[in-house]
Amino acid sequence: MAEIQQNEKGGGGKNKQKKQHLRVDFTPMVDMNMLLITFFMFCTTLLKPQTMNINMPMKDENLTQEEKTKIKESGAVTLLLGANDELYYYLGIPKDESTYTDSTYLVTSSYGADGIRKFLLEKNKGTYERIQELKAQLNAGVFVDSVFRAKSREVHETAKDYAPTVMIKPTELSTYKNMVDALDEMLICNIGAYAIIDLTDGDRFFLYQRTGNKDYLTEAGQTELAKE
């Protein structure tokens, strides 16, 4: 406003407006930002930890032996997590003496793509393929996450009669990582039913037989062995 008035009064080009170059020095601003960035880089993490849900069976002493072994024998897969990242598995439920003397019953395997995963994928092929199909549809945006979960539950439900049931039995010599890796394989292979269970004496004997390591046995087992 003031400028315009001035121009009217002067009436000509007499009043030369000085061209002012406005320059703000941003250097301190940059300095400060750099400091803040450094601070954030050192004190924060970009990775948000993931979690894995597990449901453990209730510890119930009142359960009868029959209820405990409801798992169908045909689909049962037992994973034994040994020392030094070793992994063994066997199918079904060992019945009598003959299975314990059968050296082919317990299979030595390993964690990762070529070991147990290959075996479980083969065993769980139908369910795995159907879930992968659903996943592809989910990624393509055919349905939302909640529908996907309901559908995959349906797949597991229909496959219940022939899908493998995996029992994970970590030994005292295995690590926490082994347990998480084993659970991870269940997720990768889309196993519907799995649980972490304690070792039986038979399992311990299997491991002792295979590795010759007495530490797999319980104390009672070790003393018994010494007697023999």
Place this chain on the structure above:
Amino acid sequence: MAKVKVKKQSTFIDMTAMSDVTVLLLTFFMTTSTFLAKEPIQVTTPASVSEIKIPETNLLTVLVDKDGKVFLSMDNAEQKVATLKAVSEPYGITYTAKQVESFRKLQSFGVPIRHMQAFLDLPVEKQDKELQNLENKRVGVPAEDEKIEDGRGVISSENEFKRWVAAALEVNKDLKIAIKSDKTTSYPIVKKIIDILRGDELRQNRYLLITTLREGANN
């Protein structure tokens, strides 16, 4: 001789663009990152393909170190203080306002309840130092049923870990239990903690295992 006129050149560098970039970067870091939680022990969590994000509220984190020492942390400070009071009550231990304030500031806690008052009286740096000393039997929530003693007297006479979890669940019913442990921890140590949680008194059978994302393992 003609004087050579040195032209005065301004060395002004325009920092506007630079400033733009740094502000952008800063915004990125501020929005995407989360602050590192101060933990008494450093653990490397195992990798997994699970992509479930850890919930931000209603979480009780059980940090288990390689030797089986247990530390707890809760996200809600009010509930944390309420839990402390509930746990201390049977022992007849009460806290001053200053001690409560000190406890509120703790990220994760793990000292026997009999030692708690003395611990909270320490300045923050000394508290950190105390927790760092893993040889010290007065570090970590006692998770044994037996009585533990040392030269200075009784450390714990019961399974205080059980009591802490029970009290925390009493304060907040929706509490989820997350277990964080190093990948080299031997299985019996983790099993002991899980067995306490799923025992007859606590009856908790759902846990979150904190893991890091494994890259490209899904294919």
